[in-house]
């Protein structure tokens with residue numbers, strides 16, 4: 001059973017200035033006329049997500065998929081996790097430290113679990129969101145470190161500096177990580193306000209992100225973009241996040257990011273994170289879940305390439321009697 005908070009939708013609608021927003025959305029999206037139903041359906045679907053669930057028989061069980069949140073310092077990575085976690089907790093719930101302040105950067109590589117809020121017995125959902133320190137000019141990432149992260153060699157809570165030296169003999173370094181510890185999809189988190197004002201990020205950081213994309217490509221790891229902070233580029237979207245899909249500004253921003261990062265537009269997910277709200281908002285929730293659904297589809301697509309290995313290694317009977 002789902003609990004959905006009650007909001008004053010009418011009150012909210014009356015405040016929105018729809019001027020200039022076309023009726024039809026620019027991209028394929030969900031039914032925003034019935035947000036409560038859409039939200040409940042999406043939440044139910046994602047709470048019951050099983051990696052490759054439609055292809056694996058009951059006796060093969062793949063524990064979880066791992067999603068890497070990657071981008072510049074301040075792009076909104078920790079906030080993306082907090083937002084998705086809040087949706088499933090049913091309240092604003094800030095677990096990962098998120099801030100603009102210099103000293104509040106994420107220093108440990110953390111594999112966050114999200115617990116289901118619907119069942120009486122809380123259960124971890126079948127995905128983890130991996131948060132790490134973002135890039136800046138003094139902390140560019142080495143290809144070797146990217147490879148370690150993607151291949152699952154870096155353990156949860158391992159102090160991690162993208163530009164630091166990692167020794168394979170360090171405690172917390174996994175020499176033989178299983179497929180369930182690897183990264184199955186990378187979400188490149190990009191601050192929309194930076195794109196909108198064409199404040200091109202430092203060329204070094206952009207170059208570094210592109211270099212890291214070549215490592216992801218070489219390992220066949222799918223990439224999507226989370227276009228964060230869309231509320232800061234469009235007033236109507238600030239009023240109601242659902243308006244993002246009819247906003248020409250957001251559409252333009254999606255097109256620019258898709259071009260710059262070389263990813264199709266349908267792999268760019270606009271998102272408004274919770275930052276100073278006190279209660280949940282159905283549009284923000286729905287948008288976060290649409291993003292998560294898109295990412296999980298990509299994880300499944302990646303796992304499909306490892307189908308035979310999964311069937312062989314993750315058969316439940318075999319794990320009990322190795």
Ligand SMILES: Nc1nc2c(ncn2[C@@H]2O[C@H](COP(=O)(O)OP(=O)(O)O)[C@@H](O)[C@H]2O)c(=O)[nH]1
Pocket residue numbers: 071072073074075076077078079080097098099100105106134189228229230231232271272273274275276
């Ligand atoms: N307006 C707005 N602010 C955001 C959004 N997402 C994150 N922020 C703010 O941006 C700052 C940096 O976010 P954080 O998650 O710490 O970025 P990180 O360094 O990539 O982990 C914080 O002050 C957040 O509150 C968003 O969608 N909209």
Ligand SMILES: [Mg+2]
Pocket residue numbers: 077078079097098105106131132133134
């Ligand atoms: Mg952070």
